[in-house]
Amino acid sequence: MFTQELLDKSSLLRKKWEDEVKKVIAKNPDMKERWSTVSDLEIKRIYGPEDIKDMDFERDIAYPGQFPYLRGNQATGYRGKFWTFRMFAGMGTAVVTNQRWHYLLSTGQTGLSTAFDFPTLMGYDTDSPKAKGECGKCGVAIDTIDDFRDLIKGIPLDKITTSMTINPPATALWAMYCASAQEQGIPLTKIGGTIQNDMLKEFIAQKTLMCPPEPSVKLISDTIEFGTKYVPKWNTISISGYHIREAGATAVQELAFTLRDGMEYVEDAIRRKGLHVDEFAPRLSFFFNSHIDFFEEIAKLRAARRIWAKAMRERYNSQDPRSWWMRFHTQTAGCSLTAQQPYNNVVRTATEALAAVLGGTQSLHTNSLDEVLCLPSDHAVQIALRTQQLIAEETGVVNTIDPLAGSYFVEALTNEMEEKAWEYIHKIDEMGGMVAAIEKGFPQMEISDAAYKFQQQIDSGEKVMIGVNKYNIEDEVVDIPIVEIDDGIEQEQLRRLAETKRKRDSRKVAECLKDLAEACKKGDNVMPYCIEAVKNYATVQEICDVYREVYGEYRDPGIY
Amino acid sequence: MAQRRIRILLAKPGLDGHDRGARVLARSFRDAGFEVIYTGCHQTPEQIAATALQEDVDMVGLSCLSGAHNYLYPQVAKLLRDGGADDIVVVGGGIIPDKDIPTLKEAGIKEVFLPGAPLEVINDWIRANVTPKE
Numbered sequence: 073m074f075t076q077e078l079l080d081k082s083s084l085l086r087k088k089w090e091d092e093v094k095k096v097i098a099k100n101p102d103m104k105e106r107w108s109t110v111s112d113l114e115i116k117r118i119y120g121p122e123d124i125k126d127m128d129f130e131r132d133i134a135y136p137g138q139f140p141y142l143r144g145n146q147a148t149g150y151r152g153k154f155w156t157f158r159m160f161a162g163m164g165t166a167v168v169t170n171q172r173w174h175y176l177l178s179t180g181q182t183g184l185s186t187a188f189d190f191p192t193l194m195g196y197d198t199d200s201p202k203a204k205g206e207c208g209k210c211g212v213a214i215d216t217i218d219d220f221r222d223l224i225k226g227i228p229l230d231k232i233t234t235s236m237t238i239n240p241p242a243t244a245l246w247a248m249y250c251a252s253a254q255e256q257g258i259p260l261t262k263i264g265g266t267i268q269n270d271m272l273k274e275f276i277a278q279k280t281l282m283c284p285p286e287p288s289v290k291l292i293s294d295t296i297e298f299g300t301k302y303v304p305k306w307n308t309i310s311i312s313g314y315h316i317r318e319a320g321a322t323a324v325q326e327l328a329f330t331l332r333d334g335m336e337y338v339e340d341a342i343r344r345k346g347l348h349v350d351e352f353a354p355r356l357s358f359f360f361n362s363h364i365d366f367f368e369e370i371a372k373l374r375a376a377r378r379i380w381a382k383a384m385r386e387r388y389n390s391q392d393p394r395s396w397w398m399r400f401h402t403q404t405a406g407c408s409l410t411a412q413q414p415y416n417n418v419v420r421t422a423t424e425a426l427a428a429v430l431g432g433t434q435s436l437h438t439n440s441l442d443e444v445l446c447l448p449s450d451h452a453v454q455i456a457l458r459t460q461q462l463i464a465e466e467t468g469v470v471n472t473i474d475p476l477a478g479s480y481f482v483e484a485l486t487n488e489m490e491e492k493a494w495e496y497i498h499k500i501d502e503m504g505g506m507v508a509a510i511e512k513g514f515p516q517m518e519i520s521d522a523a524y525k526f527q528q529q530i531d532s533g534e535k536v537m538i539g540v541n542k543y544n545i546e547d548e549v550v551d552i553p554i555v556e557i558d559d560g561i562e563q564e565q566l567r568r569l570a571e572t573k574r575k576r577d578s579r580k581v582a583e584c585l586k587d588l589a590e591a592c593k594k595g596d597n598v599m600p601y602c603i604e605a606v607k608n609y610a611t612v613q614e615i616c617d618v619y620r621e622v623y624g625e626y627r628d629p630g631i632y
Numbered sequence: 633m634a635q636r637r638i639r640i641l642l643a644k645p646g647l648d649g650h651d652r653g654a655r656v657l658a659r660s661f662r663d664a665g666f667e668v669i670y671t672g673c674h675q676t677p678e679q680i681a682a683t684a685l686q687e688d689v690d691m692v693g694l695s696c697l698s699g700a701h702n703y704l705y706p707q708v709a710k711l712l713r714d715g716g717a718d719d720i721v722v723v724g725g726g727i728i729p730d731k732d733i734p735t736l737k738e739a740g741i742k743e744v745f746l747p748g749a750p751l752e753v754i755n756d757w758i759r760a761n762v763t764p765k766e
Contacts, residue, residue: 190698320655446727628672632658632670
């Protein structure tokens with residue numbers, strides 16, 4: 073990057089600066105000895121040319137739209153199109169969530185994102201004993217295609233893309249989306265959206281569990297294959313670091329485990345389905361967290377693009393640049409928000425959103441100030457969405473692409489994140505891959521270590537969370553409106569489910585489920601069977617019970 | 633003979649998978665010298681009560697962040713009472729609105745810890761309020 077002459081000059085000037093620093097701190101010591109990121113990565117007082125001297129401009133940085141895509145996938149950056157403003161929303165019944173969606177679209181949101189309630193997420197119907205007390209609490213309850221039709225009422229499926237945060241029952245919910253599109257006369261080739269469908273991070277972090285890791289990956293490869301052949305504009309997976317981070321991982325762990333998960337899916341689709349990497353890799357999408365440590369997050373997102381591009385080209389011999397692009401959604405960090413002094417959360421979210429934009433995200437959810445206390449109120453959601461609009465349209469940060477490139481610090485930190493991520497990736501390779509590493513409890517333990525260490529740093533005051541361990545308000549009364557989900561929702565949803573079950577042809581449902589079980593046993597792609605089953609009003613749980621029956625049920629081993 | 637250590641069952645009732653708090657507490661309890669059994673996620677109240685009785689614990693700690701605490705926590709307390717184990721102290725934590733706390737306490741949840749509670753505060757509370765069985 074630099075001539076020897078410049079490096080010599082820098083070394084001379086640096087020495088002088090260091091002498092000055094020594095003099096100053098002899099009189100006025102630093103406030104603390106060690107300065108580090110929220111992930112406890114040590115940061116130096118200053119960075120200079122010597123910190124990035126081994127970089128090669130063409131190999132490591134280049135321009136947007138050029139390998140290794142450090143600076144972004146698209147040549148035009150945010151000038152042609154902002155990131156997608158995609159707020160995660162869902163509560164109560166499908167009818168209630170549909171109203172919220174229409175409200176969000178009317179306020180300038182450009183994509184939809186579905187939060188499901190816990191029974192739906194885990195593949196249980198509202199009438200299951202396991203679902204008691206949970207219906208509609210954390211998201212929308214979907215049991216059958218009747219609910220799904222109400223969910224998407226009035227939403228033009230060929231124009232608005234919808235993301236669905238759904239994992240074990242992803243095949244069932246995606247089948248409902250496909251079947252609904254067909255009912256509306258929209259061909260599958262025209263619909264666009266995303267299913268999260270990333271089970272590895274469930275075992276690692278989020279713990280929405282159904283079957284063991286191996287068959288879980290098989291079901292994912294089924295969706296990748298089906299999407300590749302019939303629903304080419306659909307992102308069949310959103311490989312997620314978000315939940316890994318929320319569970320307590322460091323930025324490096326989030327980066328490493330997420331990308332290694334991605335590699336596991338690529339390898340399985342190639343091996344199991346005989347697909348060529350470039351047939352499906354362009355539709356793989358990612359999902360990251362943007363935490364409070366500003367530069368660490370920017371460096372992480374930049375590093376993620378470069379690692380993925382290299383892995384795709386070098387590890388999997390991909391020839392298509394679209395496979396080399398890492399496309400990702402970002403959400404600001406829920407775990408950085410505090411129940412105390414909740415209005416401070418607006419500032420945290422704005423900072424995190426800015427980091428995501430400077431890191432080049434393609435899509436963004438900004439958390440609402442009340443999300444640590446309840447589902448977000450309309451007013452809180454509006455502030456969160458306005459935060460994105462303000463960054464896009466007032467701050468000027470979108471004027472130029474990757475404005476932090478070439479910064480000694482940002483490039484050095486980006487390199488450091490990448491190096492440390494590769495160390496983890498290679499370690500997991502040596503363990504035999506991510507499924508094997510999960511079975512050993514490796515990523516789970518690494519995250520638990522980091523989470524415990526962070527909590528101890530908060531308790532000791534080494535790390536600061538304002539309102540929690542510094543600048544607390546004695547006997548604070550948190551006085552913001554709390555959104556509550558009425559327990560009556562459960563009765564309403566039970567009524568809806570009973571009505572659908574009454575009107576359907578149960579013999580037909582049983583046949584569809586038998587066919588699905590056969591397909592599972594033979595190793596066939598389950599998607600066509602799922603679509604047929606949901607069209608005949610099979611429930612989410614009935615489909616998931618087939619998987620649990622054929623593949624076995626996985627229980628959280630409770631690793632800490 | 634040395635007194636038996638305080639024996640804690642840490643449990644995650646319901647379908648919620650947000651287990652960061654529970655995992656951190658499990659380590660903290662261990663380091664504080666308590667005996668800890670962690671159930672992992674997705675336990676029914678029946679499973680939790682059965683484990684508590686079987687393991688003869690002194691305290692059950694419940695963690696739930698999905699909003700289903702009003703049903704799940706009292707249900708665990710009730711099942712323990714029904715099983716003749718009213719001496720087991722039941723505490724809960726998570727995202728619990730202030731207005732739910734009195735109802736939970738009436739239902740037999742002895743203390744509720746909210747987001748931001750320091751580990752040492754929780755440990756001290758346990759030392760002061762939970763006595764190991766003979």
